Amino acid sequence: MSREPAPPLLVIAGPTAAGKSACAVEAALACGGEVVGADSMQLYRGMDIGTGKIRPPEMRGVAHHMIDVWEPEERGSAGRYLRQAREAIAAVHRRGRLPILCGGTGLYIRAVVEGLAEGTARDPAVERELEGRLRREGAARLHAELAARDPAAAARIPPSDRFRLVRALGVCLATGRPFTEIQRQATRPGGYAVRYLCLTRPRERLYRRIERRVEGMFRDGLVDEVARLAPRLGPTAREAIGYRECLRLLAGECTEAEAVAAVQRASRRYAKRQLTWFRAVPGARFVDLEEPDALARILEEARTLARAGA
Template identity: 35%
Template structure:
């Protein structure tokens, strides 16, 4: 059998973790996480990491593997994940990749282009504008000037927005043009499975998960990583809203509602991203038998 990576992707709270573990057990193999935040040891509740029981069920890579003080990006992830796959392939013909960070999955599957150098003045100016006008200004700029990227961007993450705007200002081109130019062929097969649920069910899962995170101690977790709040991993949904609460700007109820709203919006952007890739075969995650049958037919 040709070495194969089975990618399981889809929106947050759709059931990717459970499915990836079932498939990994079926093929007696390991899971490579494709989540940009679950790699950080210091943040567990707000990143919806697999439970200790799930982590014990099959080997996992790129979970609790790094400190929040380290900056991981798609280029670094590509090299790490290719190394993980090589390690798994020494023992197995199949590896499972599971996650919702579309750029990481694309970097692994196709490679990622070198980003253009940005003159420091452009970055300084954008950071000054952010301090002066807030995230709404960044969102408005990007929405007007690069609507296609804005539709799939992490719109609550100022660092991501600034990055897209500085590429736009430096080159006159969308950041997306630097991400798709040269596909690097891989010496293994990649099978892509997309999973999602009916909208009402997905939203129910998101709301339930946020309530569970609060119950499990999300506020205390956010407080414990406050010294690193400028780090990219914390400029994301679930952390930004609790920081707003801890700073006294909003109530806890408002923060919880904001997390639910922003998570629903993020899930929609994840679906937009993955649906643009025609290689994905889509399933309802509850159709496990259908998924297994389909995968076995591909191998």
Template identity: 40%
Template sequence: MRENKKRLLVVVGPTAVGKTALAIRLAQHFKTEVLSADSRQFYREMSVGTAKPTREELQQVPHHFVDSHTVAEEYSAGDFERDALKLLDSLFLEHDHVVLVGGSGLFVRALCEGLDNFPKPPMAVRDKLNALLHENGLEVLQQRLQNVDPAYYATADIQNPQRVVRALEVFEATGKPFSSFRQQETVERPFEICTIGLNMERSELYERINRRVDNMMDNGLLEEVKSLLPYRGKPALLTVGYAEIFDHLNGQCSLEDAVDRIKQNSRRYAKRQITWFKKYGNTRWFLPNAWDEILAYIGR
């Protein structure tokens, strides 16, 4: 890496692997601040099910984009790209390094590489698709996406309702497939990017995920989801940890079954995260406790 250039230290990896702990340690080491690129930790009302940093962790170093918005408003990857770049302009005046942490690949990519210029469909189109999702389930929308945009269907995370709805709303509004707007062009940023991936043995990771879900339930996930019933159609709530509890509240499954499904879907999500980040950029992979090796890779 070139000398005297600002660097964004990007910490990525699957859920429950230990990204928050490393991000805080890096921020303390470099006397800097942390930006969250977790697409659900923005929302103040969603804490238990998103495994936000604890109050104690938030006090250790300054964090940005945690509890920054209300779930009543939607916050897109494009919004995050704009706001995070503006914030980095300010932070890099005082710091040589800033830490970005998150498991949301689209939001990481938005800040590091830029997004393609997609049209913004009318909100009525999204509302209609979300209603179809709620009434008929994800499989119906997946089939629709496969029919109208097989190219995107073949590469997308079709288990993610937000991605499926987003692709379909672009098609519904423009008559053109979502894939036709994807240019795959990387935007040059005025800072260097050092991407650190965390991973561990699959069995150990899955055990951590299961334990985390149990802790969420002990810490009030059921009550949190009940409080979010008025917003259940929002994209952020059509995700793991929330969708399953909503199904339970609708009488579609027992609470025990809902918890088992959260664990299963969280494990599947972790697998998809690993696959995505292994394809992404120049990520160097480490065990979560490999502090000396990580520091040597960063270069200081």
């Protein structure tokens, strides 16, 4: 008895400002696809300028999903994203079209493709935030938070075991589920036939694009956007690059020039971390968008995958 072929999934990943969104639209137009966002901050409604969210005219009629689905007050998690993204992907498949998972949040992409287990559920950014809180607030405060979210984990992890405390609480925050539940029952892999593309540019060119993009965000009204959203920004949203720096600016803690420089610096560091993440992805194919045949290669990958899944 023959098995059903695995449903296709094209992943277009890469560092911030590389040009992923435009390439995903081109791929969707070429092969009859729909885009599913994989950017942890573009999920939030109203956070448009600072996240570089694609605008309706730029979508060129291509359906986009997993953008503007959460309120700024809500805490994001890989577990919540996984459930919603897989539902969106399944709906695209039912329409007979190719889902294109596009974004730069490596943890969220890995959750969709591989499922969530303790290892895949760990988010380095969340753990860094917790390590900072550990220094400022002390282990007892974090242990009490773990006890509220996962009493079983708190019962077996003493406050003195700081490594396991940060790991367990970090998984709770990243996934929205108890650490012990993640350990006990991992989410299964998505079962997709995946083609994983990572779009890159030479470092100096990428950094120049980042710097110009940040300057454009401030010209386009990023500070006003943050001022409007400030009362509603929850613990996840207020840590987004661009938003935390503008909150400091609005509080009078820095000048606009200093805020611009800080966002540029944080964005360059983030791009470096993203590239480190994607280089570790087995089977990822890297495409330098400065190469003259880059777009043609992306479109051919999309068409090949779409034909295989037809």
